[in-house]
Amino acid sequence: MKTLGKLSKIIIVVGPTASGKTDLALYLAKKFNGEIICADSRTVYKYLNIGTAKPYIGKKYYRKNNIYIIDDIPHYFINIAEPSHRITVAHFKKTAHRIINDIVARHKIPIIVGGTGLYVDALVQGYEIPRVAPDRKLRLKLEKQLKRYGESRLYQGLLELDPDVKKFIDPKNHRRVIRALEVIIKTGEKFSELRKKNNSKYKSLILGINLPREELYNRVNKRVEKMIKLGLINEVKKIAKKYSWSHSAMSGIGYRQFKDYLKGKEALDQAINSLKRDTRHYAKRQITWFKRNKDIIWLNFDGEKKDFPSLYKKAEEICKKFINN
C-alpha cells in the first residue's frame, strides 16, 4: 500500500488548550504562505464563540463563504454546523482531506491546528474509521439492555463477539462498549480488527507546544477569567435559550458548567471554578494523548523566561527545513 509520487507536506501544531497553538499557527501561516485548518471538535459549531476560544476573537477578520480570513489567513472548519447537529471524526477527516487537497492545489501549505487529538490522528495517521454511522435506535436499544441486564452481561456479550476489545475498552465505559457493539452488529466484523491505520497521505511535520504544568494551569485560569470578561455568561445564556443541554455541542467545556447556575441551582463563582478545573483536566487529557505520539517535535516553553519569541523562531526554523527538504 505505498503511495506513489510525492506526498503533500502539511504542518500540524498540537498542544493542550491555552498553550498558544492558535497564535503560533497564525505566525507560521504568515511566514510560509499557509492556510489553517482547525482540528477542533468545538469550534466547528456556530455561536459558541467565547467559550470555545474561536481563533478570530480579538482579531481582524472577515468571512468569505464558509472560510474565515483572520489576519489575512484563511481558516477552515470553523462555524460550519449548528449546535444542534453532531459533527464527528469521520466528518472532520473527510472534509479536512478535501480542504488540504484544495490548499495544496493552490501551492500553499496546509497547517492543521488542533486540540482534538483524535481528529488530528485520524487525519495524520490515516485512521480507517469503520464506516458505521451512529445509529440512534440501535444505541437506545443497547442502552436499554444495559439497564435491564447490567453492565457485566453486556460486556460479556461484547467479549464473546470480539475478545480483543478487552484490551482497550473498559467495561464501565458504556459509551465505548455500545459503540463497539454497534460496529460489530452492523458490519458483522470485529471492532478490534476494524480500527486500522492506512499509510498517511501526507508528509507531516508535527510541532507540539509544551509548557511547564504550573505555567499551563496559570494560563488556563487566566483565560477563563478573560472569557468571563468578554461576556461568556451572556453567550451561554443566549445559546441555552435556543439549544437543549443535551446536544453534544453543549456538552463542551465552557457551556455545561453554567447549566446549574442558569437554573439558579449554583453560585456563579462555583460554576467558574468548575470551568477552570474542567479545563485543567482537559488539558491534562490532551497531554496524555499527544505524549504517546513519538512523531511530535516538542517545543519547550521556558516558564521562567516566558520567552515565546524564541519558541516561535525555533518553530520557524524547523518548518523552513521541512519545507525546503
Added chain:
RNA sequence: GGGCGGGUGCCGGAGUAGUCAAACGGAUCAGACUGUAAAUCUGACGCCUUCGGGCUCCGUAGGUGCAAAUCCUACCCCGCCCA
C-alpha cells in the same frame, strides 16, 4: 476568667475501642481511547516493598486495657457564647 463545640491524611469530611492506613468527596498525579472525543472511562494517592508483606500514623505528652483515631488525665491550639 467561665460555658460549650472542635482539632483526622494536600483540602473538606466520616469514623467514637478490635474487621482502620482510616468511608466519601475534592485537588493532584498517571493512564485508556478509531463516527459524542472540550466526550467517555480507568488506576494511584502516609512511607517502604522481592507485592507475601513490613513500618509510621488521627493536636501534644502520659495513662487504662490483650487491643486506642476511638476511653481517662494534663497541656497546646481553633470557633462560638457569657463575663
